[in-house]
Amino acid sequence: MGDPIVDAATAAAAAALLPTTRDQRAAWLERLAAALEADRATLVALAAEETHLSEARLDGEVTRTAAQLRFFAGVAREGAYLEAAIDSPDPALIPPRPDLRRMLRPIGPVAVYTASNFPFAFSVLGNDTASALAAGCPVIVKAHPGHPRLSRRTAELALDVLPNGWFALVEGMEAGVALVQHPAVRAAGFTGSERGGRALFDLAASRPDPIPFYGELGSINPVIVTRAAARERGADIGAGLVGSFTRDAGQYCTKPGLVFAPSGEGVDDAVAAALGSAPASRQLTDGMSAAYAEAIELFGADDDATVLLGIDHPGASVPAVVLTDAAAFIAGPDRFLQERFGPVTVVVSYRDEELPAVLAALQPSLTATIHRGAGEDVTALAAALTPIAGRLLFDGWPTGVAIGWAQHHGGSWPATTASIHTSVGATAIRRWLTPIAYQDAPQDVLPPELRDGNPLAVPRRES
Amino acid sequence: MGDPIVDAATAAAAAALLPTTRDQRAAWLERLAAALEADRATLVALAAEETHLSEARLDGEVTRTAAQLRFFAGVAREGAYLEAAIDSPDPALIPPRPDLRRMLRPIGPVAVYTASNFPFAFSVLGNDTASALAAGCPVIVKAHPGHPRLSRRTAELALDVLPNGWFALVEGMEAGVALVQHPAVRAAGFTGSERGGRALFDLAASRPDPIPFYGELGSINPVIVTRAAARERGADIGAGLVGSFTRDAGQYCTKPGLVFAPSGEGVDDAVAAALGSAPASRQLTDGMSAAYAEAIELFGADDDATVLLGIDHPGASVPAVVLTDAAAFIAGPDRFLQERFGPVTVVVSYRDEELPAVLAALQPSLTATIHRGAGEDVTALAAALTPIAGRLLFDGWPTGVAIGWAQHHGGSWPATTASIHTSVGATAIRRWLTPIAYQDAPQDVLPPELRDGNPLAVPRRES
Numbered sequence: 001m002g003d004p005i006v007d008a009a010t011a012a013a014a015a016a017l018l019p020t021t022r023d024q025r026a027a028w029l030e031r032l033a034a035a036l037e038a039d040r041a042t043l044v045a046l047a048a049e050e051t052h053l054s055e056a057r058l059d060g061e062v063t064r065t066a067a068q069l070r071f072f073a074g075v076a077r078e079g080a081y082l083e084a085a086i087d088s089p090d091p092a093l094i095p096p097r098p099d100l101r102r103m104l105r106p107i108g109p110v111a112v113y114t115a116s117n118f119p120f121a122f123s124v125l126g127n128d129t130a131s132a133l134a135a136g137c138p139v140i141v142k143a144h145p146g147h148p149r150l151s152r153r154t155a156e157l158a159l160d161v162l163p164n165g166w167f168a169l170v171e172g173m174e175a176g177v178a179l180v181q182h183p184a185v186r187a188a189g190f191t192g193s194e195r196g197g198r199a200l201f202d203l204a205a206s207r208p209d210p211i212p213f214y215g216e217l218g219s220i221n222p223v224i225v226t227r228a229a230a231r232e233r234g235a236d237i238g239a240g241l242v243g244s245f246t247r248d249a250g251q252y253c254t255k256p257g258l259v260f261a262p263s264g265e266g267v268d269d270a271v272a273a274a275l276g277s278a279p280a281s282r283q284l285t286d287g288m289s290a291a292y293a294e295a296i297e298l299f300g301a302d303d304d305a306t307v308l309l310g311i312d313h314p315g316a317s318v319p320a321v322v323l324t325d326a327a328a329f330i331a332g333p334d335r336f337l338q339e340r341f342g343p344v345t346v347v348v349s350y351r352d353e354e355l356p357a358v359l360a361a362l363q364p365s366l367t368a369t370i371h372r373g374a375g376e377d378v379t380a381l382a383a384a385l386t387p388i389a390g391r392l393l394f395d396g397w398p399t400g401v402a403i404g405w406a407q408h409h410g411g412s413w414p415a416t417t418a419s420i421h422t423s424v425g426a427t428a429i430r431r432w433l434t435p436i437a438y439q440d441a442p443q444d445v446l447p448p449e450l451r452d453g454n455p456l457a458v459p460r461r462e463s
Numbered sequence: 464m465g466d467p468i469v470d471a472a473t474a475a476a477a478a479a480l481l482p483t484t485r486d487q488r489a490a491w492l493e494r495l496a497a498a499l500e501a502d503r504a505t506l507v508a509l510a511a512e513e514t515h516l517s518e519a520r521l522d523g524e525v526t527r528t529a530a531q532l533r534f535f536a537g538v539a540r541e542g543a544y545l546e547a548a549i550d551s552p553d554p555a556l557i558p559p560r561p562d563l564r565r566m567l568r569p570i571g572p573v574a575v576y577t578a579s580n581f582p583f584a585f586s587v588l589g590n591d592t593a594s595a596l597a598a599g600c601p602v603i604v605k606a607h608p609g610h611p612r613l614s615r616r617t618a619e620l621a622l623d624v625l626p627n628g629w630f631a632l633v634e635g636m637e638a639g640v641a642l643v644q645h646p647a648v649r650a651a652g653f654t655g656s657e658r659g660g661r662a663l664f665d666l667a668a669s670r671p672d673p674i675p676f677y678g679e680l681g682s683i684n685p686v687i688v689t690r691a692a693a694r695e696r697g698a699d700i701g702a703g704l705v706g707s708f709t710r711d712a713g714q715y716c717t718k719p720g721l722v723f724a725p726s727g728e729g730v731d732d733a734v735a736a737a738l739g740s741a742p743a744s745r746q747l748t749d750g751m752s753a754a755y756a757e758a759i760e761l762f763g764a765d766d767d768a769t770v771l772l773g774i775d776h777p778g779a780s781v782p783a784v785v786l787t788d789a790a791a792f793i794a795g796p797d798r799f800l801q802e803r804f805g806p807v808t809v810v811v812s813y814r815d816e817e818l819p820a821v822l823a824a825l826q827p828s829l830t831a832t833i834h835r836g837a838g839e840d841v842t843a844l845a846a847a848l849t850p851i852a853g854r855l856l857f858d859g860w861p862t863g864v865a866i867g868w869a870q871h872h873g874g875s876w877p878a879t880t881a882s883i884h885t886s887v888g889a890t891a892i893r894r895w896l897t898p899i900a901y902q903d904a905p906q907d908v909l910p911p912e913l914r915d916g917n918p919l920a921v922p923r924r925e926s
Contacts, residue, residue: 393902
């Protein structure tokens with residue numbers, strides 16, 4: 001054994017050269033899902049110990065992670081993701097058109113930097129790994145230091161299922177830095193902080209041969225409650241908000257961290273009332289708890305803000321609501337726009353005439369939410385939020401990111417480092433693929449997906 | 464009037480906020496095509512003066528450029544490029560699935576850095592501009608200093624057709640540097656040298672908010688002639704090669720710059736024979752001619768290389784063939800892998816057992832070409848070239864890049880800065896789009912392409 005990065009990268013590069021079929025990879029993904037489920041009890045117990053998340057939540061996350069793996073098995077089997085297209089020859093065109101056949105091919109070995117807050121769904125066998133394997137790319141996972149034993153145990157499952165070279169786990173900050181710079185690594189996925197993501201993005205971009213770096217960096221997830229919505233169901237909205245931002249100690253990248261409530265409609269009172277019964281939970285790491293306490297202190301020292309605290313428990317982070325108003329927000333938005341991991345949200349009371357200035361001060365986010373009155377026309381508000389929202393949702397809460405073909409979990413900087421791609425949903429696979437066009441190729445050279453007669457019956461465009 | 468970059472970016476940012484329909488933009492593109500054709504005689508004369516390319520070639524390029532504009536009008540009208548997808552709600556899933564509707568939206572103002580060697584097709588109204596307008600993105604073009612008057616005249620046509628803010632032309636190196644760093648610019652396209660492209664890519668990546676930079680940097684475009692092909696039609700291959708690499712003074716990014724010919728089959732003799740009747744042409748700029756002369760001198764001083772020269776003409780660059788062998792190539796590939804603008808190619812004589820080492824020394828390219836014998840099995844050779852080829856072609860020459868749905872003009876570094884996208888073909892539009900997902904959205908907020916009943920009848924996935 002030499003250097004673990006070099007060993008893993010060399011093996012991955014060799015694996016990447018051996019062709020696999022979509023069916024083979026789909027079967028791997030299904031076996032990984034089954035392996036996770038078979039080891040569920042041990043994994044959940046280990047995760048609970050290392051992350052302080054509840055067993056119920058972790059059990060659900062195992063189910064989600066297995067569902068993701070199976071979902072990407074389906075994506076691989078169907079083959080639409082290949083974007084197969086055939087142009088028939090046409091010598092009359094200017095320029096003349098030969099026989100052209102295009103599809104996507106795996107980009108090569110992928111580095112996956114895992115998240116602390118989803119020890120299954122965005123970790124060793126999470127979305128990035130599932131989508132990269134579906135695409136046909138060997139994966140080298142950088143374990144998150146927040147759950148090292150769980151990472152190793154999950155990695156053992158992966159190593160049992162996957163052929164040699166298709167999976168490796170590396171640990172430690174130094175390994176992470178070396179990984180994104182290794183010549184064999186062709187792309188990287190990351191879920192984590194803006195600071196860490198930016199550092200790795202910079203390394204990826206400054207390579208002699210730059211590689212794509214897909215970083216999901218987190219988000220403030222603004223919510224706008226219209227006056228009509230507040231009048232219709234202000235109490236429900238207040239309770240719903242508290243449920244969402246305190247869920248699992250407020251450690252979701254989709255946590256609603258900044259809520260605009262119309263002045264004088266009592267949404268703040270409803271929030272305050274719901275806060276009294278919100279649970280205090282222990283955060284993922286002591287470092288996070290300390291950063292959370294510091295943030296609450298900072299808000300407390302802000303003359304423009306009032307901090308309401310929920311019930312405290314020893315060792316837990318106390319739920320908190322920061323109340324301020326639109327004038328204060330507009331005068332100094334930065335203090336309210338920074339993501340704070342933990343059970344806190346900022347509620348900004350606004351008068352209707354202040355809304356345009358409020359909207360102008362927002363920055364891109366993974367999600368934006370509108371709570372509207374029944375039948376209320378919110379098209380203008382939606383249009384204003386469209387450029388800054390990866391996902392725009394209505395009358396609900398952004399926590400909970402469903403799996404599907406129409407999901408998008410992304411957004412412009414600072415939500416991600418690569419706004420045109422997603423880290424959740426079927427199209428997450430596109431990050432690990434690169435096109436190739438075959439011109440006047442003999443049938444036996446073509447991948448079966450591009451051969452005459454479409455023998456594998458993949459969705460295909462022919463023109 | 465203030466700073467031209469600030470003015471252009473401010474106007475583009477304002478234009479980007481006003482919604483347009485796909486039909487509107489398609490009509491603009493068609494009017495731009497017609498405007499180009501109507502001004503053809505003047506444009507061609509101006510281009511010939513500034514670029515020294517032949518009027519016949521330039522006339523054909525106007526036709527191509529108009530065809531590109533109309534092609535992207537069709538892409539916009541059809542709407543498949545939106546990748547519209549709808550997931551119906553399913554509360555039984557884990558996690559539960561709401562109503563999710565995803566499509567692509569314009570990313571915002573786009574900077575286009577034009578090329579010297581295609582003063583129409585990759586310049587002011589070229590592929591990048593056409594695809595960005597089709598996507599719904601205002602365009603700011605940085606003119607190439609090689610054809611300033613043509614650029615200005617083409618820009619006038621664009622300004623006549625396009626609404627305020629949708630198009631601007633800026634000039635000068637300083638403007639180019641400022642453009643890619645301007646906060647309103649959301650993506651950039653570039654066709655040019657590795658050095659220039661890398662410098663702009665680094666600026667784009669080091670912004671406080673990094674933006675995608677799509678640089679097509681050129682290529683060596685390796686060609687492998689198999690022994691069977693050489694025996695069957697070595698003379699034709701030699702003549703075809705000379706025609707391809709000397710075409711328009713050898714100034715194509717798809718010029719075959721490195722050709723592997725089997726030893727002892729006479730391909731080199733055929734090349735030498737054809738070289739005698741190859742035209743000498745004036746290059747685009749004096750700087751390029753000087754760089755070309757220097758490159759030929761460098762090859763001449765290389766003990767491992769023999770330089771054959773074609774017929775010289777005053778003021779023109781003389782066509783040249785550099786002969787070497789696989790042992791020399793393997794021992795020092797870098798000197799032969801650098802793209803040389805001008806009518807020169809390197810012919811490497813190889814023995815069959817040297818081919819694996821030759822292939823291992825290659826680097827990614829926009830194209831790779833195989834000339835094979837009739838019915839010859841070249842699957843292993845094709846598999847070896849697949850990871851390094853944007854387009855893999857057979858029994859032809861890479862110059863000439865057809866327009867279509869199945870085209871790909873890209874490749875891994877150093878062919879481009881962004882290997883997962885293309886600068887030619889329908890999917891070039893994907894570079895200027897970013898996804899948005901709507902969750903539980905009211906019908907009137909949704910773009911028509913995502914509404915119930917699919918009123919605009921766009922291709923759409925529903926699940």
